[in-house]
Amino acid sequence: MAQGDRSSALDQLRHAASLGIDEAVSLPPRCYRDPAIYELEQREIFGRDWIHIGRACDISEPGDYLAADLPGAAVMAVRQKDGSIKVLSRVCRHRGALVASEGSGHSGVFSCPYHRWTYELDGRLRAAPTMEGNPAFKRENCALPEFRMEIWQGFIFVTLSADAAPLGAALAPLSVMIDKYDIGDWRSAFSVEDVWDTNWKVAFENACESYHHIGFHQHSLDPIWPGLTTQPGKGDEAFNFHVVPSIPDFRYREVEGVTLDDGAMSHFFICGIYPSLTLVLAGPSTIWFSFEPLSVDRVRVRAGQLNPAAYFDAPNLEEMVAGDRAMLVGILEEDKVGCLGVQQGLSMADAASGPLSPLERPIAEFVRYLARRLAA
Known part of the structure; x- marks a missing residue:
């Protein structure tokens, strides 16, 4: 990528970040496919951030x-x-x-x-x-x-940076939001890993919004957590978040010793921690997704499930873990196939930034984060 082309892409990024939330647009397609942008991200984001x-x-x-x-x-x-x-x-x-x-x-x-x-x-x-x-x-x-x-x-x-501001302070507002879950001492039930042929931002953005439930997950997640009911919140410089209510009368299975309100026992609370970690808090389980860039169009995806200690005392633990793992693996496969298609489309000459839905506020906030890191 010529210096002028990169400058043009960063100018487009600045413009996208300058728009109001109600008129937000997606990232310039070049940001997902150009090696020079990828190298800039490696230096300015993954070489400096937490x-x-x-x-x-x-x-x-x-x-x-x-x-x-x-x-x-x-x-x-x-x-x-x-x-x-x-x-x-x-x-x-x-x-x-x-x-x-x-x-x-x-x-x-x-x-x-x-x-x-x-x-x-x-x-x-x-x-x-x-x-x-x-x-x-x-x-x-x-x-x-x-x-x-x-x-x-x-x-x-x-x-890797001596100048990065303390992480705990940056995530303090998020800590308050999820304090009732008390996940700090939760244990790992299982984890999985895969490599996807897509840019890391495609994968991270996908994990930060649930509007796509109506597409990629129309037969898996959407029947219980309808994407069109997404409730985006106002994030902060270090994170975004949204809530996805469940259908009426749904409730996660109870775990002894875990006391959560009705909302927490039925909905998704999803937060994207910049640049590359997403948490899905789902009652007595938390699913995490981590995205490690390998190249401009390849990303290592790691995911796992966390649960409180009492979860592991269940007499049918092996069956529970196998069921939870199978569900997560199935969801990831749906996302993998879908994100590959997104990457292929973004690689076409006629790809362009598009307007974002109000349900995609987390993506608009991520665009602003990228602009602060790459185009300030």
């Missing part, structure tokens, strides 16, 4: 870790011996090999597979064979770098 990398309950024991890749950084969240969590680099300080593989695991120490430099759980260098023969070697200068992290409602976030 990025979700996992759930604290999934690394419960000292030595448990979750690995993740950010622009220019391979990181891992590691449970420490004192119960705290640190986010460390996975790059050996010797010659750059990775000391932990992708995904999750457990280790008492982190040992580089190349020359067996070995690190403590907190990143301090424990052993470096033969390095005492080099007078320039200083063990204390060879610890794995540590990155800023915060835990919000049990979710682990990391930022």
Whole structure:
């Protein structure tokens, strides 16, 4: 993309963000398909903002870790011996090999597979064979770098920026809204992962609005949570949200010890946390969706279900988890197919920004977030 073309796309983004909510339009199609815009996002969004990398309950024991890749950084969240969590680099300080593989695991120490430099759980260098023969070697200068992290409602976030404002403060208004659910200590029932051939913003936007229930999910979600009943709320700079009421007389199954009002026990409360995490609070269950860009038209989609401790005491737990998992996998497959079609359409020469429905207020607010990060 030529510099002039990118400037034109960013001008269109600024214009879209400047419109009132009642006359909002979607992002310029070029924002979903151009490698130069993608590279700008990697630098200005994923290289600077708070990025979700996992759930604290999934690394419960000292030595448990979750690995993740950010622009220019391979990181891992590691449970420490004192119960705290640190986010460390996975790059050996010797010659750059990775000391932990992708995904999750457990280790008492982190040992580089190349020359067996070995690190403590907190990143301090424990052993470096033969390095005492080099007078320039200083063990204390060879610890794995540590990155800023915060835990919000049990979710682990990391930022590569020293200047990012505290995450907890940015999400404080959202914390108040969902306080009654008390999801911070909820446990993971299951998680799934897939790669979609679509831009990450297509996937994230899709997860942030329920208007599309009438299309992608007309036989699955819409009969119980009708998309046309969506109630968008006024979001904040760090998040958007909306509520989807259920049909009359629907109610989630009860879980002992969980006390929620009738609305919370029947509707969806959906919030999109910028740039790439969406939560669906559904009574005694919360579904999360995380979107990791892999290229301009590929995204890794992770999703999982959280539940309070009493959920796991149910005598038919295995059956419940299998049913919940099957439902989520089915919904994700509907979204995957639909988002692929959206990406294909946005890649056409005649694609254009279109007017947004009032039910798509979260998308209009996301456009403004992108403009603040990319086109300020």
